[in-house]
Amino acid sequence: MHVERSEKMFFIASAALLVVFALAVGISGFVYGIQVPQPVGLVDPKTVATPGADGYHFGDPVEERIRELAPGRYEVYILAQMWKFSPGSIGYGEDPITVPVGSTVTFYLTSKDVQHGFKLQGTNISMMVLPGQVSKLTATFDEPGEYDFVCHEYCGAAHQTMYGRLIVEP
Amino acid sequence: MTAVFAAGKRQEAKKTGAKWHWLWVIPVISLLAVAAFSIFRPIQVLPRITLAPGYSLTDQNGEALTSEDMRGKITLYTFTYTNCTEPCVQTTGLLQEVQARLNEIDNGDVPIQFVTISVDPEHDTTAVLTEFANQLGADPNIWHFVTGDVTRLKWVIGGGFGLYFGQRDDGSIILDSGYTLVDGAGIIRADYRLYNPDVDIILRDLRLLVEESQNSEGAARYAYEAAHLFLCYPR
Amino acid sequence: MTELVDTAKVQDDQLRSKRAKRIWTAVGLIIIIILGGIALIATGTWQIGPPEFHGMVIQAPQPANNFTLYGADDQPISLRDFRGKTVLLYFGYTFCPDVCPATMVELKQMMADLGNDAENVQVIMISVDPERDTPASLQDYVSHFHPSFIGLTGHNEDEVLAVTTPLGVFYEKHEGTAASGYLIDHTATVSVIDKEGYLRLVYPFGVTGSEMAADLRYIIRD
Incomplete structure (x- = not known):
């Protein structure tokens, strides 16, 4: 088969790139020990909203989904569904999530229906929220103020109303 | 080794006058090998989740049991209080089953330990815990029942293991169900947040940890690090 | 053609x-x-790349929990204040008879080995004995090993537990001889937190200062 020389060069270059990137993954993993986050648990999206399902608390009453683990350590179970986060959806009349300043908060999220996103402004929390899978990230809030969170993965007609608020009290 | 193989091939190629086209096989094979490794996962590992908390608590014999005592041992933590019916009875019941089936694991010189932490120090004195241990038929060499003052427990269980416990207004205790697997280096490797996890899965995970700690030296270590890198976690 | x-x-x-x-x-x-x-x-x-480290490498490093404890003159000092420096945390107490001075001497040796790089490293000793260690006495103790070392202590047990537990460190009071008063059993590890606030390494007791310096030379440039 005849291949144009310049084309061949590109073949080689792209193959070389593949190899280089594969090596980069290897080196970053072995030499620098870089790892990517992984889902923490699996749940059944059909039953996740019932109380106590699978040891998570997405089905508990909204006000009981924010709990103090230890002084200054909180966990929040946020259930995402079309088109709200619960708790925290101020657009739907829910109270914002409130924690004192200096708190470390672990967010557990899962979705009841479709794929959602969770981005908490002003922190490095940004994650995918998938049905059947629990996502978990932790942030520390050292500055008092209002932190909004939004769904940043398009999830249907009222996607733009899917937001909530976390208040860090001084 | 690959280099030697390639050199041999090169001589052969010179003799026959063949072109170098076969060389593309090397990157393709290495990529396929990586893909196969991450798809078929010949080695499975448990993720390294986070550091396990440090603690010093009192066991059923009134002696101190600390996180340092558990170093070099694979430890399965459960949380309970003896004065309870649902669902904490199940956490110890499940551990009984795991204990009975521990002989299925060829753990060699890697000790496996259970630590059950009571969140109700007021009621669960050493005498109560001893009685509780006897009832369950717990092997004192592997299964420890500990407790301590509530402030410390809050930090260890809530802050460290990330498991909520508290008291209702009527004084009854709320406790999440949880099983946590910690490796010999003191890192949390598995967290079962189920009321009734599968014993087979717990035994499988214990076996994975034993294998990893038995293969923690030399070339085998790189294979296990590769398994971590390619997220070869059991499904 | x-x-x-x-x-x-x-x-x-x-x-x-x-x-x-x-x-x-x-x-x-x-x-x-x-x-x-x-x-x-x-x-x-x-x-x-990095040398084979001498301590336990924390894979998938996570940000170390911030904390605020009290230094000399009782002024509050947070872990976050040291962003940009590699922080070595050691837990001990000034009445400690053997392990703590030994480790502090190794840390002193490490600072000497690091030479000019030492200015990018901050050693902090946190007291697990807030009852007896006042901020002033603790600062005195650590300064004795190196002028740049900082000693921090909590006002109560809660504040200290909040720091030790997540780092896998325990401490427990127990009775010693009448002359020494009580002793404290504690985990004698040194935790290394990089300049971005991630926990990277945990040294068991017995790692020498030169070994730590070799690792840190890599970590501070990371």
């Missing part, structure tokens, strides 16, 4: 095959060199 006479086409073909040969030789050599390099790195003959 089809218009060319046969001899020209043959020459052209020969030239092309020669060139192709050269290209493939080059590609082949590069691949062989890379694979050889991987083999050398994997077998440990070649040392690129």
Whole structure:
């Protein structure tokens, strides 16, 4: 088969790139020990909203989904569904999530229906929220103020109303 | 080794006058090998989740049991209080089953330990815990029942293991169900947040940890690090 | 191309095959060199990147929990204040008879070995004995080993527990001889937190200062 020389060069270059990137993954993993986050648990999206399902608390009453683990350590179970986060959806009349300043908060999220996103402004929390899978990230809030969170993965007609608020009290 | 193989091939190629086209096989094979490794996962590992908390608590014999005592041992933590019916009875019941089936694991010189932490120090004195241990038929060499003052427990269980416990207004205790697997280096490797996890899965995970700690030296270590890198976690 | 006479086409073909040969030789050599390099790195003959660390490497490093404790003059000091420096946390107490001074001496040796890099490193000793260690006495103690060392202590047990527990450190009071008063059993590890606030390494007791310095030279440049 005849291949144009310049084309061949590109073949080689792209193959070389593949190899280089594969090596980069290897080196970053072995030499620098870089790892990517992984889902923490699996749940059944059909039953996740019932109380106590699978040891998570997405089905508990909204006000009981924010709990103090230890002084200054909180966990929040946020259930995402079309088109709200619960708790925290101020657009739907829910109270914002409130924690004192200096708190470390672990967010557990899962979705009841479709794929959602969770981005908490002003922190490095940004994650995918998938049905059947629990996502978990932790942030520390050292500055008092209002932190909004939004769904940043398009999830249907009222996607733009899917937001909530976390208040860090001084 | 690959280099030697390639050199041999090169001589052969010179003799026959063949072109170098076969060389593309090397990157393709290495990529396929990586893909196969991450798809078929010949080695499975448990993720390294986070550091396990440090603690010093009192066991059923009134002696101190600390996180340092558990170093070099694979430890399965459960949380309970003896004065309870649902669902904490199940956490110890499940551990009984795991204990009975521990002989299925060829753990060699890697000790496996259970630590059950009571969140109700007021009621669960050493005498109560001893009685509780006897009832369950717990092997004192592997299964420890500990407790301590509530402030410390809050930090260890809530802050460290990330498991909520508290008291209702009527004084009854709320406790999440949880099983946590910690490796010999003191890192949390598995967290079962189920009321009734599968014993087979717990035994499988214990076996994975034993294998990893038995293969923690030399070339085998790189294979296990590769398994971590390619997220070869059991499904 | 089809218009060319046969001899020209043959020459052209020969030239092309020669060139192709050269290209493939080059590609082949590069691949062989890379694979050889991987083999050398994997077998440990070649040392690129970080050295084999002397402590337990925290895979998938997570940000260390921030904390606020009290230094000399009782002024509050947070872990976050040291962003940009590599922080070594050690837990001990000034009445500690053996382990703590030994570790502090190693840390002093480490600072000496680091030379100019020492200014990028902050050693903090946190007291697990807030009852007896006042901020002033603790600062006195650590300054004795190195002028840049900082001693921090909590006002109560809660504040200290909040720092020790997540780092896998325990401490427990127990009775000593009448002369020494009570003693405290504690985890004698040194935790290394990098300049971005991530927990990277945990040294068990017994790692020498020179070994720590070798690792830190890599970590502070990371």
